[in-house]
Amino acid sequence: MFRDVISHHGGPPVYQQIAATLRGEIAQGILPAGENLPSEKDIADRFDVGRDSVRDALALLKAEGLIEKRRGFRSRVRQPLVRTRVEIPAGATVSARMPTPEERAVHDVPDGVPMLLIGSDSYPANLYEAYTP
Amino acid sequence: MFRDVISHHGGPPVYQQIAATLRGEIAQGILPAGENLPSEKDIADRFDVGRDSVRDALALLKAEGLIEKRRGFRSRVRQPLVRTRVEIPAGATVSARMPTPEERAVHDVPDGVPMLLIGSDSYPANLYEAYTP
DNA sequence: GTATATTTGTACGTATGTATA
């Protein structure tokens, strides 16, 4: 077996190269939704890098909403979700931002998921979308 | 001078305690918008922890959109922004998600800022909001 | 039910690179 080659000098940082590789494998379906990624140690061995670089790469993908991480579990490719549709009140403003720690706790918002603000209400953007009547 | 006390055993992780402290100082205006935070080393000394824990704490605040980081600069409290208002086409759907790496590069989207999807168009949510006519 | 192994999370250290002042 050959290790995947990462350039340690000159190119982008190692962790970004690893993130790009894994991102491509998710996009191509090599790592399908719901699938577990290899363990951090196995990924580190595959690319011949330290575990720290792998963790930085996975943190990027988590922040993008592509994977989810749980202690004791391997990382998993996130499932595409069906969103509940919320009607926008006439004249209301719709915006988005990252949740506060309180909102994350109350609504159980995963990493890499923004809040959708509809008028004075807020909804986790992975579960809800807005529409005009 | 006394160092701020962080519990190393029993309570929440060190980096979360530091993030909570800094988050509170931002909310209370002790660290106003536009203000530079102390250097990572100074924060580490203040709480008597390693620089790694400080960086984890700042990464949290960055992901929440509270601060911005630039290499060579100290972290800075993000300025509240005036958003451009975009009219939602009749029947269009509005949703939000984190940007892809391509969108981040094209639109120069900062960390901790989602994309606002209005119909088939996408806008950085720190600069745009949507409204119904 | 218990003990062990695996896996991720946290936290420390060190070294070096890159950007700014």
Place this chain on the structure above:
DNA sequence: TTATACATACGTACAAATATA
């Protein structure tokens, strides 16, 4: 040029959660 500060990347150790024997 030099000093400061953040970014990357390697290492170690232990804690906490899960899975397995």
